[in-house]
Amino acid sequence: MDGKRLEYKGEEALKELEKSTVKVDEVQEDILKEILKRNGQTEYLKQFMKGSTDVSTFKRLVPVITYSSICPYIQRIANGEDSSLLSAHPITEMLRSSGTSAGEPKLMPSIAEDLDRRTFVYNLIMPIMNQYIPGLDKGKAMYLYFAKGERSTPSGLPIRPVLTSYYKSKHFKCRSHDPFNDFTSPDQTILCTDSRQSMYCQLLAGLLHRNHVLRLGAVFASAFLRAINFLERNWVHLCNDIRSGQLDPSITDPGCRSAMMELLTSPDPVLADKIEAICSSKSWKGILCQLWPRAKYIEAVVTGSMAQYIPTLEFYSAGKLPLLCTMYASSECYLGVNLKPLCDPADVAYTILPNLGYFEFIPLGNNGSLVEEEEEEEVTRSKMVDLAHVRLGGYYEIVVTTFAGLYRYRIGDVLQVIGYHNKAPQFRFVCRRNVVLSIDTDKTSEEDLHKSVTMAKKLLEPYEALLVEYTSCTDTSTIPGHYVLYWEIVSHRSTMNELTRLETHVLEECCMAVEESLDYVYRRCRTFDRSVGPLEIRVVEPGTFELLMDLCISQGGSINQYKTPRCIKCNSTLDLLNSRVCGSFFSPRDPIWIP
Structure with a gap:
């Protein structure tokens, strides 16, 4: 395909989207042909295709894989062997996944033109938004973005998260000419790898520009809420900076100090008093507005x-x-956009863009499980479905083939087809396939867990209490083993320390509500087989999940990509959670089970 198409912006980018989604089958076949033409002589593909670049040969002979299969090739390149093991184009960096969805962080190969594909997706966002909310070029965006410190492979390739790669690229740095990309945060504050100093300066810049801000945001909701929590603890210091026109001495990063002193040109006691009056309110309900x-x-x-x-x-x-x-998007490949961004979050559908990579799909059962209980590495290639041939309502696991050297790679995301744009399927993100709780024959997916917790937390509402974060684990130290949920709860009418005084029966009923919302197999294991014990909720002290994020970041994770793991197996993480438990509650009775 013509690489120039990825440079389109504004209306031209929308026209390219329309063109590619009308001819999904054709565009996808062209993409795969181009990948095979380029990379057919790589060591990885030659072992299966014997030098052929035929599409049908690829589909017939190249296996569907997970990271364990491609990891040895990635490690060899990281150690100094030639990129041609996987890609005809030089691999310029290794993108480090967050590792918080499930398992350990992974390294994904990336080539220079991958940045063009990512930028094409970013260039689509504001033209789409402008169709619904005009005038966004008349103000600023307070987007809280964070770069992560990088390291190198033994051969000298940078290792960094995909977003840090983008923030350091010319594509991001040259956005100043685009009125839709006028951010409150100076680049130096985004690129600062000290997350506290970066957060402080970005919030300060956002407050200084408060009357010009039209958009708020971060990559994940968790990062945005972390910023609000940081503001709750530090607004006094931020107001002092604005009032005095001097930056807090705790900000020592040279880039941050230089950039922020250009904004703090003079004292502004009027603005400081206004922000102080807002932040000192007893309730922070509606504080963003x-x-x-x-x-x-x-x-x-x-x-x-x-x-x-x-x-x-x-x-x-x-x-x-x-x-x-x-x-x-993912570290492996950017995938699609939401063409109806103002829809309810429950109705979000992502249109997969057929010009970003080659996409295939593993058909799943109605609950997102593998059909016929196939093993992770034993997906029958003949069952794979192309992007243009998925069925409405069907559940699938997405598989990607990229220019950078991933071939039929399972990302691990479960999607459901819920509509079409032109001929391009639109998908609802369901869950990560490999994040589950299991004691016996029960298998609880991330989506099942989320649904059950959503039902249970409603019981807190009469007490003006709110479940702000949760995770889970299986405790097999008891016989039988049982599920454990860690809940952090805050109240909007009482102090945080009073939350532990919620009546015992409320949390016990929450345990029951979770169990009653889990599937038939779980309830059978609890009630009939007795192979699973009563579910436990451990209430943790306020701030626990922020410490959990800090622990992840200290171990090399990225604040941009951090997602609270919904199932935890790491001993150090469990030790942290258990050290903060202030109350433990169990289901008082068996869940309802009808044979």
């Missing part, structure tokens, strides 16, 4: 496991700011 009165929406991922943050975001905006999910 008070601090940034012209803001029109919050942009962040609130689908999948991020959906549980919606009530908290709605509290801080008093329900006045729409929550927008604009794009679907």
Whole structure:
């Protein structure tokens, strides 16, 4: 395909989207042909295709894989062997996945032109938004973005998260000419790898520009809420900086100091008093609209496991700011966009863009499980479905083939087809396939867990209490083993320390509500087989999940990509959670089970 198409912006980018989604089958075949033409002589493909570049040969002989199969090739390149093991084009960097969805972080090969594909997706967002909310070029965006420190492979290739790669690229740095990309945060504050100093300066810049801000956001809802929590703890210091016109001495990063002193040109006691009056209010309900009165929406991922943050975001905006999910991306490959960004978060559908990579799909059962209980590495190639031939309502696991050297690679995301744009399927993100709780024959997916917790947390509402974060594990130290949920709860009418005084029966009923919402097999194991013990909720002290994020970041994770893991197996993480438990509650009776 013509690489120039990826450079389109504005209306031209929308026209390219329309053109590619009308001819999905043709565009996808062209993409695969181009990948095979380029990379057919790589060591990886030659072992299966014997030098052929035929599409049908690829589909017949190249296996569907997970990371364990491609990892040895990636490690060899990282150690200094030639990129031609996987890609005809030089691999310029290794993209480090967050590792918080499931398992350990992974390294994904990336070539220079991958940045063009990612930028094409970013260039689509504002033209799409402008169709629904005009005038967004007349103000600023307070987007809280964070770069992560990088390291190198033994051969000298940079290792960094995909978003850090983008923030350091010329594509991001040259956005100043685009009025839709006028951010409150100076680049130096985004690129600062000290997350506290970066957060402090970006919030300070956002407050200084408060009357010009039209958009609020972060990559994930969790990062945006972390910023609000940071603001709650530090607004006094931020007001002092504005009042005095001097930056807090705790900000020592040279880039941050230089950039922020260009904004803090003189004392502004009027602005400081205004922000102080807002932040010193007893309740922070609706505070986002008070601090940034012209803001029109919050942009962040609130689908999948991020959906549980919606009530908290709605509290801080008093329900006045729409929550927008604009794009679907991963470290492996950018995938699609939401063409109806103002829809309810529960109705978000991502249109997969056929010009970004080659996409195939593994058909799944109606609950997102593998058909016929196939093993991870034993997916029958003949069952794979092309992008143009998925069926409406069907559940699939997405498989990608990229120019950078991933071939029929299972990302691990479960999607459901819920509509079409032209001939391009639109998908609802369901969950990560490999995040489950299991004691016996029960298998609880991330989506099942989220649904059950969503039902149970409603029992807290009469007490004006809110579940702000949760995770889970299986405890097999008991006989039988049982599920454990860690809940962090805050109240909007009482102090945080009083939350532990919620009547015992309320949390016990929450345990029951979770169990009653889990599937038939789980309830059978609990009630009939007795192979699973009563579910336990451990209430943790306020701030626990922020410490959990800090732990992940200290171990090399990225604040941009951090997603609270919904199932935890790491001993150090469990030790942290268990050290903060202030109350433990069990289901008082068996869930209902009808044979």
